[in-house]
Amino acid sequence: MNELKVSNDTSAFEVPAALDKNGRLTGHCVRQALTMLDTHGLVVLTDLLSNDEANFGLELMRQTIEDPDRNRGSFASETDNLYVRRDFCSLPSAPPVTRFAATLCQRVEGVLVEYCGRSRPLLEVATLTSYFGSSHQYIHRDPSGVISLFAAVEDVSEQQGGTVFVPGTHMYGGAENKHGGDAYELMELFRTRCNYHIFRHNLKKLWAMRKDKQAPLAPGEFVDRVFSTKWDQHQPNLLRFLLGKNSQFSLRMLGPRTLWKLYGRRTDLNNLFTLVQAAPRKGTVILYRSDLLHAGPDNRSSHPRRFFGMSIARDMVEPKFWHDGYSPHPTLAANPMCLGDLLDSAPLPVPSKVLDHV
Numbered sequence: 001m002n003e004l005k006v007s008n009d010t011s012a013f014e015v016p017a018a019l020d021k022n023g024r025l026t027g028h029c030v031r032q033a034l035t036m037l038d039t040h041g042l043v044v045l046t047d048l049l050s051n052d053e054a055n056f057g058l059e060l061m062r063q064t065i066e067d068p069d070r071n072r073g074s075f076a077s078e079t080d081n082l083y084v085r086r087d088f089c090s091l092p093s094a095p096p097v098t099r100f101a102a103t104l105c106q107r108v109e110g111v112l113v114e115y116c117g118r119s120r121p122l123l124e125v126a127t128l129t130s131y132f133g134s135s136h137q138y139i140h141r142d143p144s145g146v147i148s149l150f151a152a153v154e155d156v157s158e159q160q161g162g163t164v165f166v167p168g169t170h171m172y173g174g175a176e177n178k179h180g181g182d183a184y185e186l187m188e189l190f191r192t193r194c195n196y197h198i199f200r201h202n203l204k205k206l207w208a209m210r211k212d213k214q215a216p217l218a219p220g221e222f223v224d225r226v227f228s229t230k231w232d233q234h235q236p237n238l239l240r241f242l243l244g245k246n247s248q249f250s251l252r253m254l255g256p257r258t259l260w261k262l263y264g265r266r267t268d269l270n271n272l273f274t275l276v277q278a279a280p281r282k283g284t285v286i287l288y289r290s291d292l293l294h295a296g297p298d299n300r301s302s303h304p305r306r307f308f309g310m311s312i313a314r315d316m317v318e319p320k321f322w323h324d325g326y327s328p329h330p331t332l333a334a335n336p337m338c339l340g341d342l343l344d345s346a347p348l349p350v351p352s353k354v355l356d357h358v
């Protein structure tokens with residue numbers, strides 16, 4: 001996006017996955033991944049899934065997306081979901097889905113158990129698909145106290161828009177004391193500055209889409225995305241921006257004091273924070289702390305962007321909070337699962353290339 005300076009170099013956050021004979025990350029790999037997660041709030045585990053495993057996950061997602069009765073998520077952007085710019089929906093707790101989720105959890109068990117006890121709930125298992133014409137999400141934090149996982153089940157190009165992160169902006173005891181005690185204020189200023197640019201980018205793009213043959217706007221879509229009174233945190237909705245009804249970005253956040261600070265601390269903001277966009281290869285898995293600043297960008301290609309996602313709580317969770325931030329499939333809500341259940345479930349067979357090397 002021209003509006004924002006975004007790096008596509010994720011090498012500083014990557015750990016090449018090395019597996020033992022049981023298909024789990026080696027101890028050395030776990031230690032590297034934990035250091036990344038603690039330091040930066042995310043880790044990009046390359047080649048964690050074999051080609052066949054990624055294909056297995058992709059097939060599960062295809063089956064779900066093709067199901068007209070799928071359970072659409074109430075998160076990300078409901079307006080994008082409505083106009084099929086995104087298709088975020090939860091996966092049922094069917095045996096193949098549980099098997100795939102179990103494979104992922106067991107592979108990164110050494111990392112997960114450092115943050116989540118075995119009794120901690122699986123909050124959701126989801127497919128995240130974005131199509132051309134989707135909005136760029138505002139930079140935001142997910143509800144805190146969760147470890148989230150994205151698995152790339154096919155290559156994701158820069159144009160398809162892998163997730164954007166702001167490394168080092170996760171919250172933990174004493175983190176606010178960084179940067180001369182101004183860490184959280186500076187993070188919020190940076191978020192506001194980014195979201196101003198994202199707001200402009202989304203508006204410009206929507207305006208251009210009025211005459212776009214590649215992704216023509218549906219009847220009523222422009223009004224719904226720009227002037228609707230409906231709740232949606234990730235649209236360039238001018239009405240809700242002016243009324244201060246968007247908690248991610250609104251006029252209320254641009255008072256004179258904030259504008260002055262944005263100007264006065266612009267050098268600090270430039271030096272302290274960087275936007276990094278992942279363009280993961282098939283089989284790559286990203287783990288991130290839910291309170292790390294991040295956003296799902298718009299897909300700027302004609303190829304759908306697909307991710308498999310799941311989230312596990314790090315603590316006990318109030319049911320209301322859980323359902324506000326995550327969208328469990330009704331089968332998961334009816335029969336909750338915890339990390340221990342997934343660690344004890346049958347996984348996919350260990351890839352033959354791993355067994356050949358140990």
Ligand SMILES: [Fe+2]
Pocket residue numbers: 140141142294295
């Ligand atoms: Fe998010």
